[in-house]
Amino acid sequence: SSGINAEWPLRPGDQVRPEYILVKSLAHIMDKWRSESNYAFVCEQLKSIRQDLTIQNIQNEFAVKVYECHARIALEKLDLTEYNQCQTRLIDLYSCNPTSGHPHEFLAYRVLYYIYIANTSDAIKSIANLTPEQTASEDVKFAVRVHAAWTSGNYVRFFKLYLVAPKMAGYIMDAYVQ
Numbered sequence: 079s080s081g082i083n084a085e086w087p088l089r090p091g092d093q094v095r096p097e098y099i100l101v102k103s104l105a106h107i108m109d110k111w112r113s114e115s116n117y118a119f120v121c122e123q124l125k126s127i128r129q130d131l132t133i134q135n136i137q138n139e140f141a142v143k144v145y146e147c148h149a150r151i152a153l154e155k156l157d158l159t160e161y162n163q164c165q166t167r168l169i170d171l172y173s174c175n176p177t178s179g180h181p182h183e184f185l186a187y188r189v190l191y192y193i194y195i196a197n198t199s200d201a202i203k204s205i206a207n208l209t210p211e212q213t214a215s216e217d218v219k220f221a222v223r224v225h226a227a228w229t230s231g232n233y234v235r236f237f238k239l240y241l242v243a244p245k246m247a248g249y250i251m252d253a254y255v256q
Contacts, residue, residue: 095130097140103127117155124148124252128167134141142171142179149184155248156256161208162191183245189221190250201225219245224251 091220095103107123110116124144131141150162165188172181185204192201207221220239224247227235240251 095127095134097134097136100127100130100136100144101140104140106145108147111151115158117151120151120162121148121157124151128164134148137171137174139175139178142168144186145171146179149187153187153246156249156253158191158194158250158253160198161187165191172187181219182212184211186217186247186252189218190194190247193225194253196248200227217244217247219238220247228254 080177082237103123104127104144107127110123111120118216124147127144128148131144145164145168149168152158152161152164153245168181168184169188170177172184187222189201189204192198193205205225208218208222213222224236224239227233227239240248240255243251
C-alpha cells in the first residue's frame, strides 16, 4: 500500500520515485491488471504514479501514457470520477505533447462524458471548437453522432450507435443506460 489517501498528501522527496522506476512500476501494474483485474489495487498504484509525476512536474509522453491507461481502466470499471480526473489532466498533457497518446480518442470520450453528466454547454462548445483534423477522426465523428442522437431524443439512433461503439466508448455509454 502506498499510503495515499483521497487528498494526495505530498510524500517526502526521498520517497518520490524517478521516472525510470515509474516506467517499471507502470509495466508491473498493467501486468497485474491483466492477470488479476484487482481494480482497487491497480487504481491505488496508478494514483501513486500520478502523484509522483505531479510532484516532479513530469509532463511528457510517459505521463500521457499513465493517464490514458488509468482513464481506460477507470472506464472499464465505470469509475467515472477517477476517469474524469485523468481526462481533465490529459487535456493539459496533450497541449504539452501534441503528438503523444490518443488525443482524438479521449476527446471523443470527453464529449460522451459531457452527455452523461448532462453538461450540454461544454459538449456543444467541444463540438463547435473541433479542428478539421479532429473532425476527421472516426472516434470524434462517433461522439458527435451520439451527441446529435441524444440531444434530439432519437433513442433508436442512439442505441444503434451504442451497439457499434468503438474502443472504450461503450463503457461511457453503459453509464447512460444504467
